[in-house]
Amino acid sequence: MLDSAATRTSPPITVTGQPLIERGGDILALTPRQIRRIARARGPSQTLPGIVMRQAATEYRLWLVRKVNFRHRDNHAAVSAYCEMDGDDFRGINARQSWSNWRTIPRNLAGRLPNRPVRVIDLCCGIGESTEVLACYAAPGSWLLGLEYSPRFVAIARERSRAIRDDRGQPADVHFVAQSVLDTFRDDEDQPLADASIDLVNASGAVGCHFDRAATAVLAREVARVLVPGGLATIDSGKSGTSSADLRTLFADQGMEQIGDAHSCVFDRYRQLCMRKS
Numbered sequence: 001m002l003d004s005a006a007t008r009t010s011p012p013i014t015v016t017g018q019p020l021i022e023r024g025g026d027i028l029a030l031t032p033r034q035i036r037r038i039a040r041a042r043g044p045s046q047t048l049p050g051i052v053m054r055q056a057a058t059e060y061r062l063w064l065v066r067k068v069n070f071r072h073r074d075n076h077a078a079v080s081a082y083c084e085m086d087g088d089d090f091r092g093i094n095a096r097q098s099w100s101n102w103r104t105i106p107r108n109l110a111g112r113l114p115n116r117p118v119r120v121i122d123l124c125c126g127i128g129e130s131t132e133v134l135a136c137y138a139a140p141g142s143w144l145l146g147l148e149y150s151p152r153f154v155a156i157a158r159e160r161s162r163a164i165r166d167d168r169g170q171p172a173d174v175h176f177v178a179q180s181v182l183d184t185f186r187d188d189e190d191q192p193l194a195d196a197s198i199d200l201v202n203a204s205g206a207v208g209c210h211f212d213r214a215a216t217a218v219l220a221r222e223v224a225r226v227l228v229p230g231g232l233a234t235i236d237s238g239k240s241g242t243s244s245a246d247l248r249t250l251f252a253d254q255g256m257e258q259i260g261d262a263h264s265c266v267f268d269r270y271r272q273l274c275m276r277k278s
């Protein structure tokens with residue numbers, strides 16, 4: 001049985017019963033005010049200082065009591081540390097990331113994501129908190145797949161998936177698979193994803209922390225393989241993993257051009273780049 005705190009998701013809120021997003025045109029249109037409003041309605045309800053303190057306390061306890069340190073650029077070391085965590089540990093250390101996702105991801109999707117059902121992959125999805133943001137912004141009828149190394153996190157994500165909603169408050173078509181994203185991406189029927197079959201690939205809180213340049217080169221090849229022409233990749237970058245300059249170069253080598261970037265607030269050291277496959 002999974003712990004209740006770990007399986008909790010934000011309530012399926014629509015503001016005054018209306019869809020959260022007006023989907024008039026061909027492309028997702030969002031104002032900064034709408035993004036803030038949706039982040040408050042669907043994202044973590046704690047204040048940012050409270051979130052930062054919670055994260056620091058969990059990280060300190062993990063490190064001091066259990067000698068678990070997940071802050072590794074070496075991907076093997078990072079996933080080994082994540083595999084030591086249970087759902088509550090993860091919620092604690094991911095608290096800031098979870099807050100950021102509700103701001104960074106929509107800023108990158110606004111004005112770019114088609115307003116029709118799309119096929120989405122969320123790389124390194126943890127317990128599905130970033131997937132929940134993608135499910136809210138992808139048009140109703142979209143198909144979403146979260147890929148995550150830790151089988152324990154995938155079990156929690158699957159449990160939570162029943163409560164993951166689109167912007168109308170309807171259950172989203174979301175699936176989770178346990179695998180390394182450094183291997184061929186596979187679907188929930190254990191089939192390799194076809195070439196040019198995905199509209200959007202997202203990574204949040206992963207490549208900028210836990211992937212060195214060589215690992216990101218492997219990832220970029222696989223992302224470019226599965227994306228449709230014109231498809232989007234929103235991938236996080238950071239100095240402790242792969243920098244934004246390296247990310248831009250590695251994706252350019254795969255025929256992908258940077259078309260934007262976003263971060264959650266002025267204190268956020270990680271930038272998520274948005275790239276388009278030509």
Ligand SMILES: C[S@@+](CC[C@H](N)C(=O)[O-])C[C@H]1O[C@@H](n2cnc3c(N)ncnc32)[C@H](O)[C@@H]1O
Nearest residue numbers: 082124125126129130148149180181204205206
């Ligand atoms: C900081 S968490 C971010 C989780 C999620 N994207 C979010 O924003 O809530 C980083 C996650 O990346 C996963 N991860 C790291 N390397 C991975 C790999 N090679 N394959 C799959 N998952 C990986 C870790 O297990 C961890 O769950």
